[in-house]
Every structure is written in C-alpha cells, then in structure tokens.
Amino acid sequence: MKLTTTSRIAGSAALCASLALAGCGGGSGSGSQAQGQIVDGGTFTMALNADPGNLDPQSSAASALFTISQLAYDTLLGVDPAGGQIRSQLADRWSAAGTTVKLTLRKGVTCADGTPLTARTVADNLTYVGDPKNKSPFLGTFLPAGARAAADDATGEVTLTLAAPAPFVLNGLASLPIVCAGGMSDRTSLAKTTAGTGPYKLTEAVPGDHYTYAIRDGYTWGPNGASTATPGMPDTVTIRIVENPATAANLLLSGELNAAQVTGPDAQRLDKAGLFAARTAAVLGEQWYNQAEGRATRDPAVRLALTQALDLGQLRTVLGAGQATPPTTLAAIEPLACPGGTLASALPAHDPAAATEALKKIAGKTLTFAYSTAGGSAATATAELAVQQWKAAGITVTPKPQSGEAINQTLFGTGDWDIAWAQVNVNSPDQIVPFLSGPGVPDGTNFAGIRNSEYDAAVKRASAMDGTAGCATWLEAEAALVKAADVVPFANQQIATYGAKARFETPGQLIPTSIRMLDR
Template sequence: MNPTHHRRRQLRSVGTITAGAALAAVLAACGSTAGATAQNAGAGTSSGSSAAAGQPVSGGTLTLALDGDPTCIDPAQTSLTNTLSLGAQFTDTLVDQDFETGEIVPALAEKWEISDDATEFTFHLRDGVTFSDGTPLDAAAVKANFDGIIDLGAASFLGSSYLADYVGTDVVDDSTAKVTFKTPNVPFLQAAATATLGILSPATNKLTADERCQGELVGSGPFVLSKYDLTSQVVLTRRAGYAWPSAAAEHQGEAYVETVVLPIVKETGVRAGGLQSAEFDGIFQPAVQDQDALEQAGFTLTSRANPGNVQSLFANTFRPLVAEEAVRQAFQKAIDRDEFNATLFNARYAVPSSVLSPTTPGYTDLSADLVYDPEGAKALLDGAGWTVGADGIREKDGTKLVLKLLSSEATKSAAELTQNQLKEVGIGVEIEIPESSQSFKVRSAGDWDYTFSGLTRADPDTLRRDFWSGGQPNSAAHLTESPLDDKILAQKAEVDTEKRWAIVAEIQKEIITQGYDIPYGSQLQIYATRDGVQGLRLDASSRLRLYDTWVQASS
C-alpha cells in the first residue's frame, strides 16, 4: 500500500473540527526542530519570502498543494488569490512593483510617460520578448489585451474597474503603446502591475471567455501553463529561453524550477498531512489552527498581509435602519476586534486598524476610532430613541432594530460572532447565507443591511471599487450619493502622491467614523514549506512569485 495515500485517508477521517489537534499530535511525533517564519504585516517593510540558503539550484520539481479549485484559471476573469498567483507565473506585466516598497519598476515596459492629467499612458516595450507560442509581444499585443478586457465586460470585473473610462490603446509603433482614458486614472499604472492585466497573446484574446477559463492561455511569463485539470491539478513548466524578468526579480535568465505541480486539495488537514509526509513540498493557506504546529515541526511559514480593503462588513445605506448614522456608529463601537482575532485568527494576523491594510500605500492608522466601546454604543442608540425591549432587542416606533447580514459559508463564523457581540448592545441580527451560485445576484439585489467582503490590491483605489456610489452593484458597500463620492474620485485624479495620500486619509476617516465599513479581520497570504524550498516570494500584492524559487533535494 502506498504510505502517502494511506496518510491522506487517515487525515480525511479526522474531520474538520479536530483536524488541528490531530495535526499537532502527528507533527509532535516527528520530533522535528522549531521552524522559521518569514512574515510581513506592515506597510513599507520587507515582503514575505522564504529564507535562501546556499547557491540556487536549477531544475527539479516543486509540488505545492493549492487550497481550492481556481474555478476559472484566466487571471483576467477572477479575484481569487490562488488564481491570480498562478497567473503571475505564466504572464508578464507592463510594469511591476518593488516587493518591499511598492514602487513601480520596469517590466515589459522599459520606460513610460504619463500625461499631466493622467489620461494618457505611453509604454515603451522591451525588444525581443515573445509569447510561449513564439509570437512577438509588441504594442499590437498590448492593445489586443486591453481591448480584450473590455470585451470580456462583467466577466472581468476587476479588469473593467482598472480600465474605467477606457478610450483605447494606440499602436504608435511596434514597441510603443499609448493607453488613453476619458478621465484621469492615476491608479492605472499600479493596475498595470497586476496579474489581472497580465499580457496574454493575441490568439488568447480571440477566444471566448469560457475557453479562456478552461486554460487555453498563452503568456510570456517564466512558466508555461501546460496542464489544467478542473478540480484535480495545475502544472507549470519552465519557459525555455526566458530572458526578460522585471526589475523586482532577484536573478536573470530562466526560472530555476523546471516543473511546478499544483494538486488541488481543498481539505486543510489533508494539505497539512501531505506536507508532513513529504507528498508536498509546500501548501497554500495552512489553516489557522495548523500554523503553530507546522512551525514547531520545522516547516517554514512565509506570509504577508494582503494590501487593500481588510475583511469587513460593508454597509447598505439604502436600507432604513442603516441609513441612521447612530445605528452605524453604534455598530462600529460594539465590535470587539481583539475577540475576533483571538477566536478566528492568531497573532500572525494583525487586528485591523483602518478600512485599509497597513501594507497598502496611503494607509492611515485609525485604531483610536476602532476602540471597543459597548457603553458608547448603548449611549448612541439611547440618544437616537432606540429602547431595549423585553427580549433585549431595541425598538423604536414599533420597529425592531434587527440587521440582516449577508454572509457565506466562509464568513459564517464571523457572522455568528458579530451576532453575539451586537446582541450585547441590543441590536438583533439575522444571518442569510445564499447558495454560492446566487451570492452575486443576492448581493446586487440589495436586500441586506451589511455584507462581508474584502479586496486585495496594492493601491488605495480599492476604496473607489467598494465605496463609490457609482460602482453599484459591483461595489461591496451600497451607499447613497454623498460628498464622499467627490473625494473618492478626487484621489483617482490626483497626480501628486502626497496630496493623493492626504485625500485617501480623509476617505478612510469618513468611512470608519460613519460606519460605512466595520473592519473585523486581516487577510493574510501564508504558505508552509519544507526547509529545502528556497526563495519563495510574495509580491507587493501578496501574490506568490516562483521565478526566484529553487528546491533542494529532501534530506
């Protein structure tokens, strides 16, 4: 009997509730030494990477267990972190971001110019770059790519947001592309560094959205997408002759690893067990309850906090209860974020201190506005005329103060904890969990008071994506028109960085003090690997980059 398969069957029988305890026992039996953690939780500090030892080795196979099916492997049509991380391996981008500072650096474009009003972006491409099918990556290919994003429409909801008010791309000559927008789009340069806008071949852009989802994708990146079996595995192979890494890379030439095999393993205990039994070299997103045991057993944990909007409850001010400022502000004060962190996360996850993560450029620390203050919440509700009824739930003019929270299975525990905390101040909660296939439809309909969401991007324009009233129904929050809209659009147009950050600070302050966003948790990208995996890196968007990764033989 294959011992690896035997181990997987054993761990499956444990069940999700006891998986963490079972893993701890298994790992303790191994007698391994303490592990290492490479972590970045703050803005402007070193990006997550596994510590390198010795000289890089070329060749070999790296097996990393994915935490779920990419569903649609086209990076232009997803917001899933694992899919975007995969896309970053087989596509290149016009520019990149320094992994530590977030500074925009050259990639496919050697240089660029931006018009004074930030409506025109001219990119000068490197010579000699080709897609893996041998066709040249030229200005016409850039145009086909951005036009293709627009053609995808709602299927590329992130891409469409990044290309808001897109006029078109002019092919000035083979190596020069000029991208034009109707209105200023300062964040576009950062968007051009994301896998969402990674450059795919003209042939790929002629395919249907569904064909692209199924893996018929050709890029110019350091790896080739050679296999995608839905719900089974993804295989990447090293691109022969690759010679155009971005300025954020740590070496030149081809990638070190020859083959990357990514089996899709949804069960957290099975992933962790496969790492322990050496079936996998590493795993995506080890469960919170498994992380300490893995580290103590000698595995390396590489992590970085996601930039962008933290995990939060987003308001719907079209609803009469949420339209009341006192109700929103009381909600903000009634949430004990330390209890959330202790219950749902661990010390690796920072308690949120703003609507934005600290790894986001322009972040402002608003911890003082997020202090747990249940007595303050009660006072606000008392002052607004909400009196406590016989059942402990407040009411006014015959209306119960009961909020509907739109959740999912993934956020069910957070919803239940929110329900318990709000009950303490007299706010009732109903939790609705629609079928996953219906979640977008239900959210768009707006029959809810607060909904759970978060958004990753290394630019504060995530605030426009989720809080601008003109972004509905795609925005996480559903807000009526207000002066906040003017500030949100102003930051998108401000070319002076310091002035833009000042506007972004005002936006964060207003969102938090008005209770439009109730932060409760940080999003963290975390990977566990054996000690032979070196050079694993997380970029400025906390996406996995494998170009600089190499593997030593298992000891």
C-alpha cells in the same frame, strides 16, 4: 487586487474571505527549513483554498484566479518590493505625464504559442478591460475608467490617454495581466486554457482538484530580467485545491505540498515546526453590509448599531490567533502607496447598549451573514462569536459559511446576504475605489452598494493630486467610510505562505520566477 476569498474578494489570499488581492507588495522569508541546497527541475505543488473557476485572467478579481494567473500571464510593469519603485517587465521604458502614459515593449517577448507580443495586442487588452460592456473588475481598479489605448507596432510603443489624471496609474498596470493575441481573438477559450507570455503554460485542468503548468523554455523577461533558465526553478507547477487550512498544514508537514497560505492556529503549528515562510501584510478581517433596496442594512443607523454591537478587539484576537493588529488603511499590501493611516481610531466604538436600542427598529428580522470557510477554525470561531454578540444586542443573525468560490458568487451574483466578511487587498487607495463607490452588481464591482458622498468628494480631490501628495486626502476618504460603518476593517496581519523543500517570494502573490526547489 483580489476579492480575496480566503485568502485579492483578494485573496489573494489566504484570508477569511477575500474578493480581491493585488500582488504588488513584498514578502520576507524566514524559517529553519529554508536552508537546503538548490536542486533544479522537479514539481512544485502549491495549495489554493478555492477553485479559480473561469481561468480568463481579466474576468474576475477573486484571489484564487489572481494567484493562478501569475503563472501564465505577465504584466506591463512591476513594483519593487523594497521601495515601491516602478520597474520593467513586459515594458522596458515608460513615462507618465498628466493624462498621457507611454510604454515601450521589451523586444523578444513571445507568447506560449510562439507568436510575438505586439503593441497592438497590448492596446487591445487595455481597450477590452476599458470597455464597460466586458464587465472586467479591473476597470477602474488597475485601469482608469475612460482611458483610451493606441499602438505603434513599428516602435513597440503603446500610448494610454487618460480621461483625467490618475496618480497611481503605473501601479495599476503593474497588476493587470496581459493576454496574447490568440486569447484575445477567442475569449471563450481562456476559460479552460492559457494564452499568455508568462513563465508557465497550463497543461491540465481538473476543476475542483488540480491545475498543472509546464515551464517555458526561453523566458527571459520576468521581474528584473528573471529567466526560466535560472537553476532551481521547477519544471512543473501543480496547484491543488485544498480548502481546509488544517489539511494544507498537514500536507506541508508530510511533504505532499511545497507551499500553502495558512493563517490562525495552524500557522502557529507550522511556525513551531520551523517551516520557511514568506510573509506579506494584508487585511485579515473586513466587514461589509448589503445596502441594496429592501435590505435592513441599507439603513445607516442599522449598520452603525450592528457595528457597535461587536467587540472588534475580541474578534481580532480570535481571528488572528492573537497575532492580528488593528487596521491602518484599506490598501494594506506592501509597499503601501499611502502609509500612515489610523483607521482603528475611526471605527465606531463598542457600545452594546446603544446597539440594542437602535436595533429595536428591525426587531423580528433575521439577517444573513456570509463568510468563507477558507479561513478554517479561526474564521468559524470568530463568526460564531460575532453572531453571539449580535444576539446579545437583540438581533438574530444566521451565519452562512461558504467556500471561497461560493461567497464570491453570493456577493457578485445572487446578492442574498446582509452582512459579509470579505477582504479586498490592494496596495494603492485608488485601486479599491470601484469596490466602494460607483455602479453596483451586475454593472460594476460595488457589491455592497455603498453610497458615501463624503468619500466620493475626498476621492475626487485626491485623484486630482500628484501621486503621494494626495495621500492625506485618500486616508481622509477611507476614514469617512469607516466612521459611517460602510465598511468595517477590524484586523490586519502578516499573512504567511509556508514552504517545504522550496523557497519563494510573495509580494501579495507568489512570484513564479522566485521559486527555488530545495533538497530539504
């Protein structure tokens, strides 16, 4: 889940501004420059459009952190990109029945400091994330609230007892990074170092500039048994902070980068140049309103009017450079747990006259509109168009362009906003629930302060159903939010991570063990 601040809340993600992006989907590759011969070792350099900040992998849902965490941390399970089936990773056996989940750890898994990963350490991770006082955004997202964990180190078994049935609990565990014992005993150390079982270990951190990771020898427990001994894997991974997508595109074309997520007109440049691209579906445009006490956007009539004032089709075209599509579901990362949604039909219709009349009630007020500059010129142009359309409806909206890191602080910290563009990207509808209901900031992740009784009731019904049997009800819940203009998704797109002299897979996030260095 990435707030994706692009791109995971996100990004994962090179979107316009995402708070969270969950890496559970699949990525397809294309491009004429993907045909080079594999070369072993070397350095793989990738751009991120925002600094990850605190590196504790369980501390934030920001896309930049979620992306970088994949290098040093593993999850208990994986999800097959093709069909969505649960697959092994740290756990090689698992079961879920009613309110009981059992996972048996794979033998021989070690942490970067050489210590073995134990069932007790995994249970401690689940207990930490599950404790509300620790304020992990993954509580209720990747781990159901009220879950209790127990461990048996003799058998390597972890038992998770749920407070209530959770239809997609295994999908959530497939996105939850696991911290080793050293990091669990000293959480403050995780801000600047890594303590995981992943294929790489952090060796240098220069915030705002770059992060360097070194490969781990003997790593054999990646997705589908992936190993760092596989030819073509880089010895070093360097993550560079490059906020401007045009700059990232230029660095790809010059060979200074091996990978970067790029959208908009700059993506079209890279396509024309024939660069390799791994693509994954994601929400590209998503609008939120601050419903905190004292905000004009707390009023449902104002939210509806601000939405009616916008020509969402025009915004979609500009933001996606003509490539974006109407929204389908709020959980858009493939493989979708609940496909087949039609959220575009639930969007309030463009009605400037009705908007102008309704907005007279807040005449004279100026609203603050926060959006991320990480989306480059396309995001800026789309934001300017939205401001013009609001002005035509008689309301003054002040745009507040921010870096990805800054907008996360605005949404989850200062609260100084009325309207925001921020994509929350996940692949199952239960993962987004904490962002759409429940406690607001700072006690929870419902940063917009949404209170929609119809949504809450439908979620309660869907949560009691078995897996995909509840999908129709989950989609009904999402439609209730969109009809009420509590959240306004207006654009989806196949987001591309481009590669130069390298190929890789991007199921929501780039998979480190899929990287293959090429000679051209």
